[in-house]
Amino acid sequence: MSGLENxxxxxxxxQVVEFGQPYKIHHIPVPKDLQxxxxxxxxxxxxxCHTDNMVRAGIFRPPLPCTASHEGAGTVAAVGSSxxxxxxxxxxxxxxxLHPCDACxxxxxxxxxxxxxxxxxxxxxxxxxxxxxVRIDARTAAxxxxxxxxxxxxxxxxxxxxxxxxxxxxxVQRGQWLGLVGAGGGLxxxxxxxxxxLDVRVVGVDARDEGLALARATGAEVxxxxxxxxxxVVKAAxxxxxxxxxxxxxxxxxxxxxxxxxxxxxxxxxxxxxxAQPDQVSVPFRELIFRNIRIHSSLVSSVAEEREMLQVVAExxxxxxxxxxxxxxxxxxxxxxxxxxxxxGKGIVVVDPEQMERERxxxxxx
Numbered sequence: 001m002s003g004l005e006n007x008x009x010x011x012x013x014x015q016v017v018e019f020g021q022p023y024k025i026h027h028i029p030v031p032k033d034l035q036x037x038x039x040x041x042x043x044x045x046x047x048x049c050h051t052d053n054m055v056r057a058g059i060f061r062p063p064l065p066c067t068a069s070h071e072g073a074g075t076v077a078a079v080g081s082s083x084x085x086x087x088x089x090x091x092x093x094x095x096x097x098l099h100p101c102d103a104c105x106x107x108x109x110x111x112x113x114x115x116x117x118x119x120x121x122x123x124x125x126x127x128x129x130x131x132x133x134v135r136i137d138a139r140t141a142a143x144x145x146x147x148x149x150x151x152x153x154x155x156x157x158x159x160x161x162x163x164x165x166x167x168x169x170x171x172v173q174r175g176q177w178l179g180l181v182g183a184g185g186g187l188x189x190x191x192x193x194x195x196x197x198l199d200v201r202v203v204g205v206d207a208r209d210e211g212l213a214l215a216r217a218t219g220a221e222v223x224x225x226x227x228x229x230x231x232x233v234v235k236a237a238x239x240x241x242x243x244x245x246x247x248x249x250x251x252x253x254x255x256x257x258x259x260x261x262x263x264x265x266x267x268x269x270x271x272x273x274x275x276a277q278p279d280q281v282s283v284p285f286r287e288l289i290f291r292n293i294r295i296h297s298s299l300v301s302s303v304a305e306e307r308e309m310l311q312v313v314a315e316x317x318x319x320x321x322x323x324x325x326x327x328x329x330x331x332x333x334x335x336x337x338x339x340x341x342x343x344x345g346k347g348i349v350v351v352d353p354e355q356m357e358r359e360r361x362x363x364x365x366x
Contacts, residue, residue, distance in 0.1 A: 072129025095140025184211020321345025
């Protein structure tokens with residue numbers, strides 16, 4: 001039995017129904033049209049991401065109406081006919097990508113996030129996790145370690161997977177220095193903890209009081225206020241690296257000067273990994289040509305990397321700083337906090353408190 005016989009026909013969901021307009025929170029049909037590799041997840045927690053704003057603004061333009069949020073975690077309620085690795089009742093972090101082709105070079109390399117033939121990311125190109133149920137693909141999902149809670153796992157589905165892969169792409173070795181520009185945000189404070197778990201030293205750069213405080217609280221060895229200007233930021237990075245700069249930098253900030261700052265604090269011949277998504281990435285030619293700063297981009301983790309990330313989270317007690325609201329009807333309150341610039345970490349929506357109670361009884365502690 002697939003489990004669908006125990007699933008209701010209707011559910012509450014938060015949707016983009018018109019670009020540039022507020023979300024509509026209403027009842028819609030539960031997505032029961034499972035394809036062979038699909039899982040139907042009963043959402044426990046869903047998380048707000050910057051990309052959600054891009055969808056609502058029409059920068060990404062899925063068919064409407066589209067249920068928001070591509071960061072979700074919950075319990076398997078039903079399984080497709082070809083699913084063998086998941087069972088009803090498993091606790092799962094939703095994978096972003098739905099129906100990769102399994103035939104292109106990227107899919108064969110274990111990188112379905114780059115598949116050009118898949119249906120895209122949930123909540124961005126197709127229906128997402130701001131709902132009581134969400135349809136996901138078992139091939140891109142990950143079971144949760146017993147210690148990892150839904151409240152931690154939901155933000156990791158994109159934010160965690162993005163910064164974890166970027167740090168791995170940066171290739172910084174134990175004892176070396178990593179720069180994080182935008183260190184005090186939702187991705188940045190996770191990046192600090194991942195770096196520490198790898199015994200990497202961190203120079204964290206941010207431009208908000210809240211961000212600077214969070215970067216310090218999560219353990220950045222050096223925290224620099226970008227509002228002091230690029231020269232002061234570069235000096236602070238060079239002061240702790242024998243005048244050379246950090247070995248590599250990850251740029252998380254969309255600020256116009258952020259990419260240039262990320263390159264400037266990186267030592268000669270070093271690497272800057274760009275994960276922020278401004279309309280234009282601007283870097284002075286002197287950084288590229290005279291200092292030989294290399295620039296890579298990075299998206300989200302591969303399936304293998306996301307499962308590795310969850311083990312790192314469990315083993316190193318990595319925590320997500322969350323700003324929870326309770327119930328899908330409270331999403332407007334979460335948006336108000338996010339737009340205020342006062343949010344510390346990630347905004348999450350507790351969709352099903354009963355699942356969270358059960359997992360506490362089961363020993364989830366992170």
